Amino acid sequence: MAGMTAIEASSSAIMERLLWAVDELEIELPSWGFVNTGTRFKVWKQPGTPRTVEEKMDDAATVHRYTGIARTVAVHIPWDKVDDYGVLLDYMRSKGLGIGAVNINTFQDDEYMLGSICHPSAEIRAKALDALIECCDIARLTNAPAVKVWLGDGTNYPGQDDLRWRRNRLVEGLQAGYEHLPEQARMYLEYKIFEPSIYSTDVQDWGQALAVCNRVGERAVVCVDTGHHSLGVNIEQIVALLLAEGKLGSFDLNDKKYGDDDLMVGSIDPYQMFRITHELINAMRDDGDPGAQRCANETVYMLDQCHNIEPKVPAIIRSVMNLQELFAKALLVDREALVAAQARGDVLEASNLLWSAFFTDVRGPLGELRQQRGLPADPFHSYRQSGEDEARTAARVGGQAASW
Ligand code: RM4
Ligand code: MN
Numbered sequence: 001m002a003g004m005t006a007i008e009a010s011s012s013a014i015m016e017r018l019l020w021a022v023d024e025l026e027i028e029l030p031s032w033g034f035v036n037t038g039t040r041f042k043v044w045k046q047p048g049t050p051r052t053v054e055e056k057m058d059d060a061a062t063v064h065r066y067t068g069i070a071r072t073v074a075v076h077i078p079w080d081k082v083d084d085y086g087v088l089l090d091y092m093r094s095k096g097l098g099i100g101a102v103n104i105n106t107f108q109d110d111e112y113m114l115g116s117i118c119h120p121s122a123e124i125r126a127k128a129l130d131a132l133i134e135c136c137d138i139a140r141l142t143n144a145p146a147v148k149v150w151l152g153d154g155t156n157y158p159g160q161d162d163l164r165w166r167r168n169r170l171v172e173g174l175q176a177g178y179e180h181l182p183e184q185a186r187m188y189l190e191y192k193i194f195e196p197s198i199y200s201t202d203v204q205d206w207g208q209a210l211a212v213c214n215r216v217g218e219r220a221v222v223c224v225d226t227g228h229h230s231l232g233v234n235i236e237q238i239v240a241l242l243l244a245e246g247k248l249g250s251f252d253l254n255d256k257k258y259g260d261d262d263l264m265v266g267s268i269d270p271y272q273m274f275r276i277t278h279e280l281i282n283a284m285r286d287d288g289d290p291g292a293q294r295c296a297n298e299t300v301y302m303l304d305q306c307h308n309i310e311p312k313v314p315a316i317i318r319s320v321m322n323l324q325e326l327f328a329k330a331l332l333v334d335r336e337a338l339v340a341a342q343a344r345g346d347v348l349e350a351s352n353l354l355w356s357a358f359f360t361d362v363r364g365p366l367g368e369l370r371q372q373r374g375l376p377a378d379p380f381h382s383y384r385q386s387g388e389d390e391a392r393t394a395a396r397v398g399g400q401a402a403s404w
Contacts, residue, residue, distance in 0.1 A: 014332065015365050021328040022369045027320050028072045028100040028302035031080050034059045034313070035402035037306040044308055048393030049401035053080045054091055056402065059313055061095035062388065066379035067320045068370065072100035074148070074302055077135055079105065079402070085141045099142045100302065101188060101250065102135045107152030107196065115153035117173035118166040118202045125173060132177035140182035146250065146300070147181060148223060149174065150190035154197025154204075163200060170202050174216045181219065188249045188300075189213055190223035193230055195260060205229075206238045210247055221249025225304055226276070227260040228252075236275040243283045243292040252304030253323060262306035264315055266322035273323070274358050277330035285335050306404075313389060318380050325362055332357040 034056045038044045050056040057073060064070040073092065082088045089099060106116030106128045114120060116128035135147045153170070155161050174189070181187055191209040194201055203209055206222060213220040222242050229235055242248035255261070255268040266273045283289065283296035301323065307315040334353055341350040367377030376382035383389070 011365060014360070014362070015369060017331045018328045018362060018365055018369060020331055021324050022069070022366065022373065025069055025324060025327055026072065026301070027067075027070050027323055028074055028300055029060045029063060029070050029316060030074050030076070030103075030302060030304055031056045031060070032076050032404070033303060033305055033307065033316055035079075035404060037404040038308050043404055045401060045403075046311065048389070048396045049312075049403070051396065051399040051401055053082055053088060055396065056080070057088075057092050057095060057097060059316075059392075061097055062313055062383075062392075063316050063320060064096055066317050066376060066383050067324070068373060068375045069324060070316075070320050071096070072098045074100035074103055075138075076103040076105055077131075077138060085138055089142050099144045101146040101148040101300070102139045102142070102144050103148045103150070104132055104135045106131050112152070114161070115151075115166070115202070117151055118153040118169045120161055125169060129173055129176055132173070133180045136177065136180035136182060136185070139185045143182075144185060146186045146188050147177075148188040148190060148250070149177075150192065150223075150225075151203055152196045154194075154199070154201035156198045158199060160199070166200075166202050171212055171215050174212060174220070178217050178220060181217075186219040186221055186249055187213075187216065188221060188223040189216075190225055190228070190252060192225065192228040192260065206242065210242065210245060213247055221247050223250045223252060224248065225252035225254070225260075226265070226273070227254045227256045227262060227304075231258070235272065236279045239276055239279045240283075243279065243295050244289070246291045246295045248295050248299055250300035250302060252302055253319075254303065254305040262304065264305055264307075264310075264319045264322065265303060266319075266326055270322070270326060271358060273326045274329055275354075277323075277327045278333055278354060278357075281327065281330040281333065282335065311389060313392070314380060314383050317383050321380055324366065328362040328366055329357050329360060332360050332362070 034050050036043055036045050036049050050059055060073045092099060106112050111124055111127065117125060119125050139147050178187060189203060189209045189212060191203045191205050192201055193204055209222045213222055224239060226235060239248060253265040255263045255265055257268055280296050283292045286293055303319050305319060338350055338353045371377045
């Protein structure tokens with residue numbers, strides 16, 4: 001392959017390079033991606049929406065059955081609270097699923113109006129800490145790999161609260177929660193530029209998340225939600241920096257046009273997502289930086305999307321495929337040639353190497369590889385034609401659909 005561009009490579013050489021995207025890549029699904037969602041203007045109800053945690057898992061299992069790479073499901077507490085987590089885990093395993101991150105929710109209770117972990121009142125902070133400890137306990141019971149913290153905390157007006165003291169409470173609260181983290185688990189800290197807080201958000205960007213993680217502990221790592229930046233931010237560079245620090249933990253993947261729009265990953269700007277997958281694959285291949293290599297190998301890829309107007313199961317299958325294709329394209333980047341072009345200052349050839357990998361159509365070879373593994377070549381169309389979506393809707397009449 002050396003010296004050859006992706007375009008010239010024979011299809012068998014391409015297949016060889018794509019194996020990782022079919023055999024190693026894993027994409028975590030969010031249980032909340034299957035429920036009814038909308039905007040603050042309206043939640044749209046879709047037929048066939050899961051009514052129970054088990055039905056959310058059934059849908060996730062369908063996505064896995066069609067794509068073969070969606071092996072774990074992240075849960076959100078209290079939305080996915082059950083009496084017996086052992087029973088839930090058994091149910092998931094019977095469907096070929098494993099548990100992913102346990103997500104904390106301290107943004108919907110009335111008492112959290114002014115924040116949770118950063119709230120000015122010690123009483124509310126204690127309640128938020130209890131919620132975090134509960135997630136740690138669930139992670140222990142289910143042997144989950146992570147507890148994920150995203151906080152809606154922040155302020156709406158200058159002067160509303162002391163920004164520095166809120167920061168101190170944040171560090172203190174997470175440190176206290178970290179003590180309860182089971183040994184096998186990591187803590188993902190997710191940042192978001194704004195919303196629901198408008199003027200200041202307590203974990204507003206990667207710098208803050210990284211600094212806080214460094215204060216909290218070795219297993220506290222940053223979660224990058226691709227929708228949580230302002231427009232024009234160089235997200236792939238943030239990814240590179242976090243890999244260099246060994247502090248990238250996970251992704252919440254989606255695409256956006258204006259804000260935290262939670263659209264299907266790669267649907268608006270696939271080249272941006274490709275630039276991110278390139279940074280990850282590049283680090284995985286970089287024997288000269290073992291710290292970043294290890295970090296990239298341990299990074300978890302979760303979808304965090306809202307399918308407001310499109311049918312959810314096929315949309316999630318589509319999203320898994322989008323991501324798989326964008327990783328596949330990154331696998332086609334000729335790293336040796338890239339490193340050489342960079343070293344001789346060949347700006348145009350270096351940029352061309354990314355460009356031609358991105359424009360290589362990987363759908364055919366990926367389809368072939370899927371088929372060799374007993375999967376449909378085109379999971380999206382196979383699902384649409386299977387009649388399963390209609391059967392799912394027919395079987396789920398009545399009851400209370402799970403909803404945002
Ligand atoms: C937030 C954030 C979190 C997710 C919630 C539901 O915007 O992205 O990851 O848990 O939404
Ligand atoms: Mn997220």
